[in-house]
Each structure stands twice: as structure tokens, then as C-alpha cells.
Amino acid sequence: MKNQFIHTYVSVDCVVFGFDDEQLNILLVRKNEVNAKDLKLPGSLIYNEEDVDDAANRVLFELTGIKKMSLRQFRCFASPDRASKPEDVKWLDKEYQPNINRLITVAYLSLCKIDRKLNNVSKYKQTKWCPLNEMPKMPFDHNKIVKKSLIEIRRWIEYDPSIVFELLPNKFTISQLHRLYEAIYDKQIDIRNFHKKVAAMPYVVQLDEKQKNVSHRAARYYKFDKKARNKFKANI
Amino acid sequence: MKNQFIHTYVSVDCVVFGFDDEQLNILLVRKNEVNAKDLKLPGSLIYNEEDVDDAANRVLFELTGIKKMSLRQFRCFASPDRASKPEDVKWLDKEYQPNINRLITVAYLSLCKIDRKLNNVSKYKQTKWCPLNEMPKMPFDHNKIVKKSLIEIRRWIEYDPSIVFELLPNKFTISQLHRLYEAIYDKQIDIRNFHKKVAAMPYVVQLDEKQKNVSHRAARYYKFDKKARNKFKANI
DNA sequence: TCAAAAGTGTTCGATATACACCCATGC
DNA sequence: GCATGGGTGTATATCGAACACTTTTGA
Numbered sequence: 048m049k050n051q052f053i054h055t056y057v058s059v060d061c062v063v064f065g066f067d068d069e070q071l072n073i074l075l076v077r078k079n080e081v082n083a084k085d086l087k088l089p090g091s092l093i094y095n096e097e098d099v100d101d102a103a104n105r106v107l108f109e110l111t112g113i114k115k116m117s118l119r120q121f122r123c124f125a126s127p128d129r130a131s132k133p134e135d136v137k138w139l140d141k142e143y144q145p146n147i148n149r150l151i152t153v154a155y156l157s158l159c160k161i162d163r164k165l166n167n168v169s170k171y172k173q174t175k176w177c178p179l180n181e182m183p184k185m186p187f188d189h190n191k192i193v194k195k196s197l198i199e200i201r202r203w204i205e206y207d208p209s210i211v212f213e214l215l216p217n218k219f220t221i222s223q224l225h226r227l228y229e230a231i232y233d234k235q236i237d238i239r240n241f242h243k244k245v246a247a248m249p250y251v252v253q254l255d256e257k258q259k260n261v262s263h264r265a266a267r268y269y270k271f272d273k274k275a276r277n278k279f280k281a282n283i
Numbered sequence: 284m285k286n287q288f289i290h291t292y293v294s295v296d297c298v299v300f301g302f303d304d305e306q307l308n309i310l311l312v313r314k315n316e317v318n319a320k321d322l323k324l325p326g327s328l329i330y331n332e333e334d335v336d337d338a339a340n341r342v343l344f345e346l347t348g349i350k351k352m353s354l355r356q357f358r359c360f361a362s363p364d365r366a367s368k369p370e371d372v373k374w375l376d377k378e379y380q381p382n383i384n385r386l387i388t389v390a391y392l393s394l395c396k397i398d399r400k401l402n403n404v405s406k407y408k409q410t411k412w413c414p415l416n417e418m419p420k421m422p423f424d425h426n427k428i429v430k431k432s433l434i435e436i437r438r439w440i441e442y443d444p445s446i447v448f449e450l451l452p453n454k455f456t457i458s459q460l461h462r463l464y465e466a467i468y469d470k471q472i473d474i475r476n477f478h479k480k481v482a483a484m485p486y487v488v489q490l491d492e493k494q495k496n497v498s499h500r501a502a503r504y505y506k507f508d509k510k511a512r513n514k515f516k517a518n519i
Numbered sequence: 520t521c522a523a524a525a526g527t528g529t530t531c532g533a534t535a536t537a538c539a540c541c542c543a544t545g546c
Numbered sequence: 547g548c549a550t551g552g553g554t555g556t557a558t559a560t561c562g563a564a565c566a567c568t569t570t571t572g573a
Contacts, residue, residue, distance in 0.1 A: 052328040052379070053293055057361070057387060092288040099361040099387075123359045123389045125293070125335040143288070151293060151335075153359045202438075222525075239527070240563065263524040264570035458552075475554070476536065499551040500543035 056143075058152040059102045060090035060189065061118070062196040063110070065161035065176050066214040068223060070230050072161060072176040073193060074110070075185070078142060085138075086175060088189045090152065092143060103155040109170050111163055117213055118157040121199040122192075125151040129188045138186060154192045156199055158213040204231060209250060209280075212271035218254060220266035221245055245269075250276035292379075294388040295338045296326035296425065297354070298432040299346070301397035301412050302450040304459060306466050308397060308412040309429060310346070311421070314378060321374075322411060324425045326388065328379060339391040345406050347399055353449055354393040357435040358428075361387040365424045374422060390428045392435055394449040440467060445486060445516075448507035454490060456502035457481055481505075486512035 063074040075086035089110055093102040100120065107116045130139065130150040139147045165174050177183070182193060204211055211231070215223060225241050245251050250272045258265040299310040311322035325346055329338040336356065343352045366375065366386040375383045401410050413419070418429060440447055447467070451459060461477050481487050486508045494501040 051330050053331050053333070054290060055293060057289055057291060057293070093361075094287050095289050095385075096363045097289070098363060099359055120358060122356060123335055125329070125389070127332045127334060149331075153361075202442075206438075220525090237563070237565080238525090239565080242526075243528095244562095258525095258571095260572080261524080262572040263522080264526080266525060456552085473537070474552090475538080478553075479555095480535095494544095494552095496545080497551085498545040499549080500553075502552055 053149065053151075055149050055151055056092050056147055057099070058090050058092045058150055059099055059106060059155060060088040060152050060192060061103055061106050061110075061155045061157055062088060062193055063107070063157045063159050064196075064200060064214065065159050066227050066230065067161050067176065067178070068226060071179045073179065073182070074159065074165075075175050075177050075183075076110070076171045077173040077175075078171055085134075085186055086173070086177065086183055087185050087187070088192060089171075089174075099153045103153075103157075107157055110165060110174065111159055112166055113159075113163075116157050116159065117210055118155050119199070119203055120153060120155050122195060123151065123153050124188055124192060126188065132186070135186050150187075152187075152192075154196065156196055156203060158210060160214065160216060162216065201231065208248075209271070209276045215271075218256065218268040218270050220258065220268060222266055224251075224269075249279050289385065289387075291385050291387055292328050292383055293335070294326050294328045294386055295335055295342060295391060296324040296360075296388050296428060297339055297342050297346075297391045297393055298324060298429055299343070299393045299395050300436060300450065301395050302463050302466065303397050303412065303414070304462060307415045309415065309418070310395065310401075311411050311413050311419075312346070312407045313409040313411075314407055321370075321422055322409070322413065322419055323421050323423070324428060325407075325410075335389045339389075339393075343393055346401055346410065347395055348402055349395075349399075352393050352395065353446055354391050355435070355439055356389060356391050358431060359387065359389050360424055360428060362424065368422070371422050386423075388423075388428075390432065392432055392439060394446060396450065396452060398452065437467065444484075445507070445512045451507075454492065454504040454506050456494065456504060458502055460487075460505075485515050 061074075065072045065074060074089065076089045077086050089106050091102060091106050093099060097105075100118075103118050103120070104115065107118065108114055127149060129152075130136065130147065136147075139150070161176055179197075182190065184190065185193075211224075211227060212219075214227060221242060224245065225236065225238060228241070229236055251269050252272045252275065254268040254270055256268045258268070301308045301310060310325065312325045313322050325342050327338060327342050329335060333341075336354075339354050339356070340351065343354065344350055363385060365388075366372065366383065372383075375386070397412055415433075418426065420426065421429075447460075447463060448455075450463060457478060460481065461472065461474060464477070465472055487505050488508045488511065490504040490506055492504045494504070
């Protein structure tokens with residue numbers, strides 16, 4: 048047995064984005080009491096007969112109860128010292144087993160409606176939607192992963208603009224969609240140009256329904272039409 | 284020791300693109316005689332104290348003698364059966380050690396001038412630039428990796444158009460650059476519009492030199508100016 | 520009637536596309 | 547002189563950016 052080659056555990060970590068009508072949030076979890084204050088990205092070691100994509104799907108299913116969430120692998124993080132801080136080693140000891148000297152992780156992006164009822168009870172002591180600008184200090188290199196994920200989510204949306212609707216309720220107003228775009232790109236977007244842009248999306252369809260009991264002109268609701276999206280995609 | 288979690292070796296595999304003035308090529312290698320006919324992607328298991336990026340740099344350095352080649356991680360391939368074909372297991376036995384039951388790999392893109400003298404002697408029995416449309420059947424999931432890499436290289440170039448110059452000689456003609464773009468995007472590009480496009484790149488600068496001994500009007504040479512590129516980038 | 524957010528068009532500049540002929544060179 | 551590839555300009559369409567006022571509703 049040559050010893051110079053790494054022989055290691057591999058994990059997945061998921062950066063799950065949500066949108067609270069004001070800003071992007073990321074779903075963090077706390078699993079046990081070792082470091083009571085430490086929230087982290089949801090993740091897991093991967094099993095023997097499991098692909099990394101399947102492991103990410105499993106983690107997300109345990110969190111949300113959704114079988115096949117949209118997800119996108121974006122990077123393997125493998126710095127030799129990413130799991131070497133004493134508190135992180137301690138956490139690994141307790142959560143998995145002692146003597147995990149090194150841990151490689153594969154990071155995933157995913158999107159989730161923020162009002163989705165989560166499987167709080169089963170696996171996690173706590174789950175928390177955390178606004179992007181209030182990220183706590185997290186264990187391992189999770190802060191670095193979140194930072195990189197912001198670049199990737201923009202690239203993902205550029206590649207497939209229709210995924211943003213996974214961040215919105217089934218019916219939404221143009222205004223909500225507008226705020227979402229502003230949050231993602233972190234800049235102001237002219238509302239008139241934005242209306243035109245949305246009008247050019249055949250997969251955003253107007254509903255008959257309007258807002259009720261709002262102290263201003265009621266906004267129309269829209270929905271995302273998946274079939275129209277697929278037809279539209281096929282034409283490009 | 285819980286047994287259900289994967290405990291595995293991790294490798295890197297590099298898809299190195301080159302351009303032969305007609306089409307894109309990929310650099311394949313053959314390391315030993317076990318499967319004498321099998322060319323594969325250059326790669327290596329990663330060492331104990333090594334990051335994956337460093338491992339990819341090491342593989343590329345051993346191939347080309349270049350210390351810091353441009354490279355880009357694009358995906359972790361971890362299907363449980365990717366290294367389970369008998370001939371692949373046999374290869375791992377011989378090349379590394381027996382009983383590697385599973386192998387996860389992290390795939391990288393890189394670019395190399397095709398006339399670069401390679402370190403043929405040292406490590407590889409054979410290295411070969413292989414045109415994209417003549418890819419042989421390769422071991423593991425290397426054919427799948429190459430397929431995915433084609434999508435990624437376009438995304439990379441869109442993100443940073445100036446990397447294409449790593450595929451061309453230090454001095455090149457517009458015509459060469461034109462053929463390269465056509466090969467990358469696999470479509471015809473109008474030459475007049477292309478000239479305009481190049482003229483708008485401040486980092487592509489005309490040289491005084493022209494082609495010699497060609498049986499047609501001699502083309503001007505151009506070079507890529509890295510400093511101008513960086514200044515240009517900073518302005519965006 | 521006031522506050523608050525919804526909804527709506529036009530103009531301009533930049534960028535991408537389509538398209539055809541003359542030029543320089545070696546043989 | 548001819549075959550081969552090099553080099554050039556103009557017109558049109560498309561897309562994104564800038565910009566301000568009227569409408570609807572509840573309080």
C-alpha cells in the first residue's frame with residue numbers, strides 16, 4: 048500500500064438559496080450540540096454506492112421533502128487544511144467518527160421557495176434561513192463556499208433564466224420578480240424595461256387574479272408555465 | 284468505524300485542448316503496456332497533502348513543463364461504477380495498487396499550444412494530440428468527460444475570451460484566429476465581421492511582420508498583449 | 520385627499536448580422 | 547495570367563438603457 052496517495056472521505060455541501068421578498072437567503076442547519084452556536088451548510092458524507100449527485104439529492108430531500116430539486120454541482124473544495132481546525136475536527140469526531148484527517152467536499156447550488164415547510168424535526172436541531180448579508184462565521188470553509196456560490200448562481204441563471212421561478216411562490220407579481228432580479232444582480236433594474244423583458248418571456252403567463260386588500264392599486268398575479276418554457280427552450 | 288461512508292481515492296483528469304489550424308484536438312496519453320491500445324486523459328491520483336488544483340497543475344507540468352498553465356475545474360465525476368469495468372480495474376491494479384474499488388475524479392480543462400514540445404520521455408509511453416472527431420474509446424468515463432468538457436470550454440471562453448490565445452502561436456494571423464473561433468463554436472463566422480470584432484480587441488496588436496513565401500497575398504501577424512488585456516479587463 | 524405601489528412608450532446608442540469585391544503573391 | 551487566400555465598408559435589425567407620468571386602492 049503506497050501511502051502517498053490520499054484515501055479519504057468525500058462529502059457534499061449544499062448552498063440552498065431562498066428569497067424572502069427582499070433579499071437572498073441561504074439555508075443553514077445545526078445538527079448537534081457540540082458547537083451549539085455553529086450553523087453550517089447542510090451536507091453529508093457520501094455513501095459507498097452513491098454518486099455525488101445522488102448524495103446532494105438525498106441531503107436536499109431530508110431537508111425539504113422534495114425528491115428531485117433543481118441542483119447544480121459547482122465546485123470541489125479540497126484544500127488539505129479545510130477540515131483541520133480543532134473545532135472542526137471535534138465536530139467530525141462526534142458527528143461521524145474519529146480520525147477523519149482530511150475531507151474533500153463537492154459543493155452544490157440549489158433553490159427553494161422560502162415558505163416551504165422544512166423537515167425540521169427529523170434530522171436537524173435547527174434550520175434557519177439566513178440573509179446573505181448576515182452570514183455567521185461557519186465551520187470548515189463554508190463561508191468560502193457561499194462566497195463562490197454567489198458567482199455561480201448568476202452564471203446558472205444566465206444559462207437558464209427560468210430557474211429563478213423556483214425561488215418564488217406559484218403565483219407572484221411582477222414586482223416580486225423584479226425585486227428578485229435586483230437581489231440576484233445586486234443592482235437596480237428599471238421597472239419599465241423589466242416589464243418589457245417579462246412580456247418577452249412566453250412562459251410567464253398572466254392570471255385573472257389580482258391582489259386583494261392592499262392599500263394601493265392591486266397587482267396582477269402571474270405564474271410560471273413549465274410547458275411553455277420547454278417549448279421556448281427547444282426553439283433556441 | 285462506520286462502513287457505509289465512502290472512503291476512497293481521488294484523482295484529477297485533465298482535458299487539454301490544442302488547435303492544429305483546422306480543428307480542436309485533445310491531448311491523450313498512454314502510460315503502460317497493460318492495455319497497449321488504450322489512450323486516456325492525462326491524470327493522477329492526488330497526494331495526501333495536495334489540493335486538487337495543485338494535483339491538476341502537477342499533471343500538466345509533468346506533461347508540458349509549464350509551471351502554471353491556465354486551468355479550470357469543471358466537474359467531479361463520481362458514479363459508483365465508473366471504475367468497475369474489469370479492464371479498468373486491471374489498469375488501476377497495475378498502475379497504482381490492487382483493490383481500488385472505487386475512484387472519484389475531478390475533471391479540469393486546460394489549453395496548450397499544439398506545437399509545444401511535450402515531456403514525452405519521462406512519464407508516458409506515448410502522448411498524442413487527437414482530433415475531437417476521432418476520439419478513441421477510452422477507459423473509465425473519459426469519453427463522457429470529454430463530451431462535457433466541450434460545453435464547458437465554450438462557457439469558459441465566453442467568460443474570458445482572451446484565453447483562446449493560449450491555443451495559438453505567439454504570432455498568428457487573423458485567419459488562424461478565425462479558424463479557431465469557427466472550430467470552437469462549430470459554425471461559420473463571417474470574415475468581415477470577424478475583422479471588426481478583432482479590431483475592437485485592444486489586446487490583439489498588429490506586428491510589422493508579414494507571412495513570407497506564401498503563394499498568395501501575405502497576411503499580417505498579430506500578437507496577444509497580456510498587459511493590454513488586463514487593463515481592458517479592469518475597465519469592465 | 521393622500522400615500523403607496525402598479526402599470527405603461529419612446530428614443531437613442533451599441534452591438535450583431537448580412538452581404539461582394541479588389542489586392543498581393545507565387546507559380 | 548491565374549489560382550489562392552488576404553483584406554476591406556455599408557446598411558439593417560436587434561437589444562439594452564435612459565427616462566416620467568397616470569392609475570388604482572385602502573386608510
